Amino acid sequence: MSKLQLKTVSAIAVVDLAHELILRNFLSVEVLRQMGMDVFTQYRLYQQGESIAENRLAEHHLVALWDRVDAKSDFAFMVGRTVNAKAKGLLANWISYSDTLEQAFHIFQRNVGLLNYAECWRLFEDTNHNEVALVFEFDSALSYPNLAIERSMVAIIAWANHFVSEPLEVKSASFTYPEPHHRDQYTTLFGEHLTFSADENRIVLALSNFQQVLDSSNPYLRDVLKMRARTVSLLIDGDSNTTSQVQTFLIHDLAKYSNIETLLTDMHMSRATLYRKLKHEGATFSELVKQARQQLLSSQRQTELSNDERAALLGFNDVSSYYRFIKHLGLHG
Structure with missing residues (x-):
């Protein structure tokens, strides 16, 4: 097996x-x-x-946090709708100095890896109908819950409205997830033409919206941040923190990679080298396995699995070891 590619996201997104x-x-x-x-x-x-x-964290932290949210709550909608200036990362600052909303979106689309490489936005212009469609999906080896999709769909409109003087005119919106309990909140942001359980996540806007000028436009600062973004992108591409690499393997397949011999084989590393590198970074393999088990156990709380199945999923050789683990955490099987 080839070495798994380490993926990180903006620390701002996680925190x-x-x-x-x-x-x-x-x-x-x-x-x-x-x-x-x-x-x-x-x-x-x-x-x-x-x-x-400009700081980065492993992508699995972001997914693990989303997995803690009640799927029936309106948390993702409320968080997405809230524009927190304190939480503006490098990318948000960069696009805020764009000349027009169209330029801002293209900068965002091409450089979304500064925030989260897994976010994939595509743009389709229909000049015959004076419309533009934004299509979204997550492209990741990890499974993002519907709440994360909801947050991204809401946030793209909320941030766009924050940058321009005239609110966007959303002609229609479709979502791949089922209709939520808080559907009435959607009409205030996306209008009346809503479709749920659709084939894709799509927002259709009036083309004239994209020509709006940003009040914060500043070509000089935009170019400064563009250069800084290039530097950060190079650092992201070169990130090879051993702790994060191990965490990525564990989150990918805990049952497989909690076996250290299997991990060492696929990381092309000796046991002594792994231990030395982890010690230098203030971590141990057993601690990382424990953290991964706690996170996976938390995300599987609402799934109907037998204790034998949970034990296997968490990488235990027998169910008695699983019982000792949850007892140590103060949980019940």
Whole structure:
């Protein structure tokens, strides 16, 4: 098997989501700390007012946080609709200095990896009907829940409205997920023409919307941030933190890669080298496996699996080891 490609997202994306989850009692600070010192350190810096705009975290942290949200809640809609200036990362700052909304979207579309490489936005112009369609999907080895899709669809309109003086005219919108309980909130943002359980996530806008000038337009600052973004992109491409690599393998297939010999084979690394590198980064293999098991167990809380199936999924050789694990966590089988 070839080496899995390490994927990271903007630390702002992870930390801002964690912050909102804590505010709404979906997450405690202690549970966030248990997710790993990398994410907890970024959270503390954010709380202290430090800039983390160019920092990165492993993608699986973002997915793990989304998995903690009640699928029936309106959390994703509310978070997506809220424009938090404090949570503007490098990409949001860059596009805010665009001349027009169309330019802003093209910058966003081409450089979305600065936020999250998995977000895939496509644009289709229909000059005959004076319309433009924005189509969205996640392209990732990890499984993003519908809530993450909802947040992205809502946020693209909320941020666009934040940048321009005239609110966008949404002609229609379709979503791949089922109709939510809070459907009435959608009409205030997306209008009356809504379709759920659709084949794709699509927002259709009036083409004239895209010609709107941004009040914050600044060519000089835009070029400055463009150069900085190029530097950050090179750093992202060269990221090879061993801890994050191990976490990526574990989140990909915990049952397989909790076996250290299998992991070493696919990482093309000796046991001594792995231990040395993890120690240098302040981590151990057993700690990373434990964290991965806690995260997967949390995401599987509402699935109907037998204890034998859960034990196998978490990489335990027998169910008794699984029982000892959940007892140590203070849980019940």
